[in-house]
Amino acid sequence: MSGTGYQFAAETLDLAVKGATAYEREDLVERLTGARHLLSDTSVTVYVVGEFKQGKSSLINGLITAPVCPVDDDIATAVPTKVGYSQQVRAVASYQSATGGESPWTEDVPVGELAAYVTENGNPGNQRRLRSMTVGLDRPLLASGLTLVDTPGVGGLGSVHNAVTIGSLPQAHAVVFVSDASQELTAAEIRFLRTVKELCPTIVVVLTKIDLYPEWKRIRDIDLGHLRRAGLDVDVLAVSSELRNVAANAGDQELNVESGFPPLVQRLQDVVRDAERVALHSVGNHVLSVVGQLEPALRSRAASLTNPARSAALVAELTRAQQRADSLRERSSGWQQILFDGFADITSDIDYDLRQRSREVLHDAEKGIDEGDPAKDWPAFEQWMRQRLAGEALENYGQFARRARELAERVAEQFDLAAQQAVAPAGIAAPVEVIEEIEIDSSFSATPKKLAGGMAAFQKAYGGFMMFTLLTHMAAIALPGPVGVGLGLLMGKSGLGEERKRQLEKRRAGAKTAVRRFVDEFNLQVGKDSRDALRRIQREMRDGYTRRAEELQRSTKEALTAAQKAVTNDEAENDELSRLKSDLDSFAMVRERAREVLSHATDRPAVAAAGRR
Incomplete structure (x- = not known):
């Protein structure tokens, strides 16, 4: 990345921190300090x-x-x-x-x-x-x-x-x-x-x-x-x-x-440049926002010292600003209700979507079990099921991330904030690693012992032989001995087939039970992680918008207090006026530097437009 642009932005950020510190605005200093990581993480x-x-x-x-x-x-x-x-x-x-x-x-x-x-x-x-x-x-x-x-x-x-x-x-x-x-x-x-x-x-x-x-x-x-x-x-x-x-x-x-590698190399270089553009753009916006909150009180006091007759007009204007701030505070319950209801809807929809997806996986899994033999196909089947659930969890969390961003923008509208100033939710990652840790009882998939099937066939054959021999003896029918043996063997073969079918159905039933337990555990663990993530992001957004409301409220109150004080003070305070004008000039310089940072970021092409052929 270009060190020059970052250095200029960092110096501009330091000047803004210095100004906010001079006027004891710890809240604004904290915000500017937090923005510094955008420049330090290269x-x-x-x-x-x-x-x-x-x-x-x-x-x-x-x-x-x-x-x-x-x-x-x-x-x-x-x-x-x-x-x-x-x-x-x-x-x-x-x-x-x-x-x-x-x-x-x-x-x-x-x-x-x-x-x-x-x-x-x-x-x-x-x-x-x-x-x-x-x-x-x-x-x-x-x-x-x-x-x-x-x-x-x-x-x-x-x-x-x-x-x-x-x-x-x-x-x-x-x-x-x-x-x-x-x-x-x-x-x-x-x-x-x-x-x-x-x-x-x-x-x-x-x-x-x-x-x-x-x-x-x-x-x-x-x-x-x-x-x-x-x-x-x-x-x-x-x-x-x-x-x-x-x-x-x-x-x-x-x-x-x-x-074909040069276009790919160029595209990766565009990604690097775009990362710098985003960082510079964010820092420039933060500095402009802070300067915009500090300047009104200084302008009000300086104007009253220069021309006290303007104080009344300034007070009237700032009183209206105070009324808007009071209205914002009164609407706090409104945006909080939107946030609460929005996350309640997201929780319900995401939970339903996860269960619907796992139900479809369960349906496909049971269908696959009915079409095969768990004793032969289970390792490949288990791998397919884990992969499928990992993909479903990823798509579920993708919807989660999109819905959270949309809700953040809806709440920002209550503050008359632009979409890019919304309190964005932190990274939302699907807990796909837990799927690997869930165990499946595959003991049912063991190959059945041949002795059991052979014994069933022998019992069936022996019973058939005895039955036909006894019947012919009772009926005084002289059937040759080989005929009885042949009929017994046919019944033995039939018994062997029935025993194999019974064992196959038993393995399929065991596989379905194991799959249902696995999907239930998946729903339990992924659903718990989803609900925890929702609560965490809800708290982050609630705290972020609360701080923003407090920032605006405090800035407006301090500007109003400065103007009201100016009305009652008829004596010119030349030293204070000189200092205020100097500070206003400094803030104007910082504002121009912030705009230059934004211009530097805008001049760098975004990745979305770069590399098109």
């Missing part, structure tokens, strides 16, 4: 997601032209790998105790042995659990603050424990979704992208392995059609990581262009 995080074996790790290696992320046909990334800037090459593993008895800790690991840690077989020992890997190296693309995160398969697309990555998407600056050119985007991928759009609006779809599939342009056009019909305004960039590596090794610029 990292920009981009998550690279997609199904297994789509080329995510190769894509990151191609971007930084270094073989950092392990790539092989028989391994797959199992934990998130963060790749950022460092002057010295370094890899740090983050662990937590498998038993939960110790605090998380980190360890340096050899960079050349990353595959032994981050792949499916790379979690050594059974007393600790690897959560993530951080790799630092010196690359120009990363020096700007960019951090690339190589993720495992995400919810609904891969192993469920990899879906934990989704919980971090609200804090991501952008998401790169990877799909190779072997086939068009699937319905599940489109559905996943629509959900990600709710959590992170900046998405780029990258079509990989174009060097292996001559029909990649047709696939790209089909993907664009799917995205357009789904209402997703997302770019599709086609790349070849193999060509990128060959071009980097040979220094061949033409081959590098053919690899």
Whole structure:
């Protein structure tokens, strides 16, 4: 990021803090101090997601032209790998105790042995659990603050424990979704992208392995059609990581262009620049708001000292402002009621949506059980069910985040605030990791003992033989012995078939019971997390709007007090007037600097408009 723009914004912020401190406005100082983290946090995080074996790790290696992320046909990334800037090459593993008895800790690991840690077989020992890997190296693309995160398969697309990555998407600056050119985007991928759009609006779809599939342009056009019909305004960039590596090794610029990586690199640089734009824009707005609240009292006092006859008009104007503030206070119960009713509606709707989704999963699961044999299909079936519930939880929380933002804007209207000044809810992350921790009793899926089926067949055959032999003896019918044996064998075969059918139905009933218990536990744990998140965000929004109302009320009261005091003071106070004019000039200068910060942010193109081809 550009240090000049940040430095200018930080200096402007310091001047505003100094002014607010001089006039003992601790509330405004607190707000400006809180805005400082927008300038101090220089990292920009981009998550690279997609199904297994789509080329995510190769894509990151191609971007930084270094073989950092392990790539092989028989391994797959199992934990998130963060790749950022460092002057010295370094890899740090983050662990937590498998038993939960110790605090998380980190360890340096050899960079050349990353595959032994981050792949499916790379979690050594059974007393600790690897959560993530951080790799630092010196690359120009990363020096700007960019951090690339190589993720495992995400919810609904891969192993469920990899879906934990989704919980971090609200804090991501952008998401790169990877799909190779072997086939068009699937319905599940489109559905996943629509959900990600709710959590992170900046998405780029990258079509990989174009060097292996001559029909990649047709696939790209089909993907664009799917995205357009789904209402997703997302770019599709086609790349070849193999060509990128060959071009980097040979220094061949033409081959590098053919690899398709330059537009992707440019797009990531746009994401970095856009992060700076957002930070500068927010800081500029905060400074303008604070100056706008401090200046009225100073102008009122200065005007009364210059021309006391104007004091009455100023008092009348500020009295009307006080009346508006009183009206705002009287309406406090109104906005609080809107907030309370809104969250009550969201709670009901989100809970119903979660239960409806889990009911559909349960229906599909029971249908699948009826069509198969749990003893043969259970491992694959269990994996499918965990993936499906992870995806449903993610979509449920996407609706949660959208509804919370809409409610924040509705409450802001009660304060006559613009939508961008609404108290935005904090990041809302779906607790998809709990799905991995829910256990399923699969004892019913054990293969039945052959002895039980054989015994049933023997009993049936023996009973049939005895019955036919006894009947023929009683009826004095001389049937040959082999005939009785044959009839007994037929009945034995029938008994064996009936016993197998009975055991299959017993396994299916056991599987359905296990699935129902699993879905009930899913509803219990995810529903509890959802309700806790709703209460937390409701409190945050309530406290945020209460502070805003108190800010406005105090600013208006102090301006009114200054004007009323000026009316009763007929003597010119030259020293005070000089100080007030100096302070007003200083605030005017700070306001101009804040506008310059906003202008600097506006001059930087937003990611949504950048990179269009």
